[in-house]
Amino acid sequence: MDYHKELITVSQKLIPDFELSPEQSFHKQPFIEKLSPYISHLLDSDFQKLVQIMYRIDVSEKEFALTLQPGTEKVPEKLAEMIYDRLCLKAEIRAKYKAK
Template sequence: MSQDSSKDAFLILRKDFDLPELKESFDEEQAILFLSKAVSQLLDRDFERLLQICYRIDLGEEKLKKILHESKPDQVSLDLARALWERQKLKIEIRKRYS
């Protein structure tokens, strides 16, 4: 997937999770870490909102359940952030391909 798809994914997820703007050059791993911190906060404080975002992004109920139940406790937010990231990038690529 292209760098443009990664940047587009960050811009979309940035709105959903109120992520900060990246000041330096774009780095996908840094963006996923920002997303992971936001996911962690939502896991602790507003689980319902996190579920709504996952539904809107169309993460998939089975994938969400697998992450929540099978990931190590300290890895849940990072695994979920990666899954959301990859799903958003895939959606962008599909839109580009079929538009």
Template sequence: MERERDYEVKIIQSAAEDLESLLQVPLKPPIMDKYDLARALAPYIGRLLNQDFERLLQLCYKIDLGEEKLKSILHEEEADRIVDRLSLAIVERQLLKAYFRRKYSG
């Protein structure tokens, strides 16, 4: 069980590092799970959403969030939940990429 948790933490740390690199911002610890990571990411996503929408679209494209997923969040979520939902979707996509990268890297 502890070994599984260590693996999960490594995946989360890898995703956090990827997002820090993509956004060129430090994400403040402690980041223990995907929800912590999404909360740390939310201020930057909110800023992009309100001030640099084109860069937000580029980020979503770069991480392969998916056009339908992005449209769904932007058009179907309540306005006060868009940033949180989008942050979580970005984190979940990065976690999936980090998982497969670790799994198949040997």
């Protein structure tokens, strides 16, 4: 099932400051590479906003906390991957129920 359009819609709604275009590739790795600098910026300058985004996307609070543990490497990339996985699930579910 193609849920590309729904992924864009969900992403734009839940991460409004993160610019996405309909032409952008939504394969996992390019998405993570594009989102990681934004996540890094939020970690450094607006942690509360990051927490709000994670909450709105419904990323597991436990996984989020574990990723933020001292000594964890590539935190922005890991958080971006969690966001991508959750957005894909949301988009897939929305596309599925819209089709019915």
